[in-house]
Amino acid sequence: MNGKVCKATRNVAIVGPYLSGKTTLLESLLSVTGRISRKGTVKEGNTVGDSATEARQRQMSVEVTAASTEYQDICFNFIDCPGSIEFAQETYNALVGVDAAVVVCEPVSDRVLTLAPLFKFLDDWEIPHLVFINKMDRFELTDDANGNSLRSVFDALNSVSTRPLVLHQYPIGKGEHLTGFIDLVTEQAYLYHPDAPADPIPLPESLKEAEQQARTELLETLADFDDHLLEELLEEIEPPQEEIVQDLKMELGADLIVPVFIGVAQQDYGVRPLIDALLREAPTPETTAERRDIAGDESSTVAQVLKTYYTPQGGKLSLVRVWQGKLTDGMVFNGARAGGLYRMFGHHTQSVSQVSAGDIIALGRLEGIKTGDTLTTDTGNREIKLPIAEASKPVYALAITPQKRKDEVKLSGALTKLLEEDPSLVWEQHGDTHEIILWGQGDIHLQVALDRMSRKYNLPMTTHLPRVPYKETIRKSTTSHGRYKHQSGGHGQYGDVYLDIQPLSRGEGFNFSESIVGGVVPKQYIPGVEIGVKEYLSHGPLGFPVVDVAVTLTNGSYHSVDSSEQAFKQAARLAMTGGMPNCEPTLLEPIMSVGVYAPQEFTSKVLQLITGHRGQILGYETCSDWTGWDCVSGYIPQAEMQNLIMELRSLTLGIGFFNWTYDHLQEVPGKLADRVLATAGNGNGNGKS
Numbered sequence: 001m002n003g004k005v006c007k008a009t010r011n012v013a014i015v016g017p018y019l020s021g022k023t024t025l026l027e028s029l030l031s032v033t034g035r036i037s038r039k040g041t042v043k044e045g046n047t048v049g050d051s052a053t054e055a056r057q058r059q060m061s062v063e064v065t066a067a068s069t070e071y072q073d074i075c076f077n078f079i080d081c082p083g084s085i086e087f088a089q090e091t092y093n094a095l096v097g098v099d100a101a102v103v104v105c106e107p108v109s110d111r112v113l114t115l116a117p118l119f120k121f122l123d124d125w126e127i128p129h130l131v132f133i134n135k136m137d138r139f140e141l142t143d144d145a146n147g148n149s150l151r152s153v154f155d156a157l158n159s160v161s162t163r164p165l166v167l168h169q170y171p172i173g174k175g176e177h178l179t180g181f182i183d184l185v186t187e188q189a190y191l192y193h194p195d196a197p198a199d200p201i202p203l204p205e206s207l208k209e210a211e212q213q214a215r216t217e218l219l220e221t222l223a224d225f226d227d228h229l230l231e232e233l234l235e236e237i238e239p240p241q242e243e244i245v246q247d248l249k250m251e252l253g254a255d256l257i258v259p260v261f262i263g264v265a266q267q268d269y270g271v272r273p274l275i276d277a278l279l280r281e282a283p284t285p286e287t288t289a290e291r292r293d294i295a296g297d298e299s300s301t302v303a304q305v306l307k308t309y310y311t312p313q314g315g316k317l318s319l320v321r322v323w324q325g326k327l328t329d330g331m332v333f334n335g336a337r338a339g340g341l342y343r344m345f346g347h348h349t350q351s352v353s354q355v356s357a358g359d360i361i362a363l364g365r366l367e368g369i370k371t372g373d374t375l376t377t378d379t380g381n382r383e384i385k386l387p388i389a390e391a392s393k394p395v396y397a398l399a400i401t402p403q404k405r406k407d408e409v410k411l412s413g414a415l416t417k418l419l420e421e422d423p424s425l426v427w428e429q430h431g432d433t434h435e436i437i438l439w440g441q442g443d444i445h446l447q448v449a450l451d452r453m454s455r456k457y458n459l460p461m462t463t464h465l466p467r468v469p470y471k472e473t474i475r476k477s478t479t480s481h482g483r484y485k486h487q488s489g490g491h492g493q494y495g496d497v498y499l500d501i502q503p504l505s506r507g508e509g510f511n512f513s514e515s516i517v518g519g520v521v522p523k524q525y526i527p528g529v530e531i532g533v534k535e536y537l538s539h540g541p542l543g544f545p546v547v548d549v550a551v552t553l554t555n556g557s558y559h560s561v562d563s564s565e566q567a568f569k570q571a572a573r574l575a576m577t578g579g580m581p582n583c584e585p586t587l588l589e590p591i592m593s594v595g596v597y598a599p600q601e602f603t604s605k606v607l608q609l610i611t612g613h614r615g616q617i618l619g620y621e622t623c624s625d626w627t628g629w630d631c632v633s634g635y636i637p638q639a640e641m642q643n644l645i646m647e648l649r650s651l652t653l654g655i656g657f658f659n660w661t662y663d664h665l666q667e668v669p670g671k672l673a674d675r676v677l678a679t680a681g682n683g684n685g686n687g688k689s
Helices: 022-032 053-058 084-097 109-126 150-159 205-225 227-234 241-253 269-281 286-290 405-421 443-456 523-537 563-584 602-611 644-651 670-679
Strands: 008-015 063-071 074-080 098-107 129-133 165-167 169-174 177-183 189-193 196-201 258-261 304-310 315-324 340-345 349-353 360-364 374-376 396-400 426-429 436-440 461-464 471-474 477-488 493-503 508-514 550-559 585-599 616-622 629-637 657-667
Touching: 008 241, 008 269, 008 286, 022 063, 022 074, 022 098, 022 360, 053 443, 063 340, 063 360, 063 585, 084 109, 084 304, 084 443, 084 461, 098 269, 109 150, 129 150, 129 269, 150 165, 150 258, 165 205, 165 304, 169 205, 169 258, 169 629, 177 196, 196 269, 205 241, 227 241, 241 269, 258 269, 269 349, 286 349, 304 405, 315 340, 349 508, 374 616, 396 405, 405 426, 436 443, 443 461, 471 493, 477 563, 493 523, 493 563, 508 523, 523 550, 523 563, 550 563, 563 585, 585 602, 585 644, 585 670, 602 616, 602 629, 602 644, 629 657, 644 657
Parallel strands: 008 074, 008 098, 098 129, 129 258, 165 258, 508 550
Antiparallel strands: 063 074, 169 177, 177 189, 189 196, 304 315, 304 374, 315 360, 340 349, 340 360, 396 436, 396 461, 426 436, 471 585, 477 493, 493 550, 585 629, 585 657, 616 629
């Protein structure tokens, strides 16, 4: 872009499922606009998108990539978004800041369902979007053996969108191969040429009827939102092309329709018409700001962080959408001073001095600022907070340990930066198992995060499945006696207690009381008894924390010189050690309350999945805000949850998901409990049955 000031800006996200060709489309867009002289390929690892090391190693997008170009004096900021469901949070965070999205998909009817979560997000946020059906060179224009055709793909797309789709183009083929298209607005036919603009050609006679039918459907859909156009159609008046274009612009900008384009990004087929449509019909940044109720007050600057990067050379970079005012280097936002203003092009940056409202730019060294934050220069009391994408709940976990013990001190700082870059990661130090657990959206997601820790922070990790935080309780009551007597010269140690140990109902926890009569245990020593009991309960006879137990101090004795609180604590531990094995200790496992969401055609498989994981099904119902989806609710033991998300995605084309919360503890079935205890006794840290 060479620092040239453009007349206007368009901010466009490129989104779609894994392997649909998004990064290839970005490469083609940059090529046809002259931003790059030679297109890279994902296979060769030299594309502008997927510039991160982890992306190139896996040949897949793992984070948002920004790239700017210029076309007909308009600055285009393209945001290439990951397609894998495990990195969907990256996509959603970026979509919040764009004016329009291009949804890339393959011409395969059976895989269109994978677009359902993306379409729902776009529709919920009312983000204008177009569809680009890519890889049409692998597509038979008539029905293939699997029933695929443009009509079947189009109908499948309509079934997962709450907005009506309209064909903007109609394909031209030679035999079964795509050779060109017909623009349904101008009715001009074009012949494709690899890596070159298409040539206008006469409209083929054989396609006139099909073209007219497709065009009529386009006009009738537009007329649903335009009474004047409807009158023209009823009176059989041919509407002017300018009116059709204006309708497309108005209705796309209001997120009322979804125009559909076709092409082959790898050969630049259909890419020029796509960017022409974005130029002509996509909403401007001003329109988007107005739709988001952002006033456009120039007295202060308002921006929002879409993505955070930590780069080896430049440190922290925050990719932001400027919603209001101007932005210059050195400005102070929320108490943090920007240290550099950059336009991004993959992993390369170019310094700029100033940008205006509507642009997407990177700010350097905004310490304390995280993804989703609203940035403002307003120093008054008015708090500005723009809406952000809802955070994805973690569904997969690994316990992590630095390979080098000396690196433990660096771990917390590295994890903090890692979570700034990727807010869909969560980490915790588990209170029961004392493991550091990294949570995310799947195995690939966590492996990418661990690779980053090793590469960026020189913190290689060893991992294992997290231990299940089993507990134990008792079934029977008992009375136990403990006496601690120790003499080693001078004052000795003496404590003597009798304890009643009783089970409590599930969930009541721990209760300690005393019924001492006649001061046989002085009051100053009773807290020591309670401490001794609690210390023992942290590691019961089965080796796990004990819950739902009541202990009553009923009797005892003391020595006027040798007794102490410490001695009574030891006596209590001895009493618990002797008594608890007589109370029929039993193993408990945590049970999660789970809601599993999937398209209705997969509901029966979801039911089988839950029961196959020792789950209890509570019921299922239609999702009120998601047409054609069911939510199955149930209980599943935590020990069965580790691979649940991978199995669910395997059953549901990758789009099923679940929410979970801890609910209660439940006895582990006998044979399974024996296996868990045998595993724990062998020193296996997994605890997974």
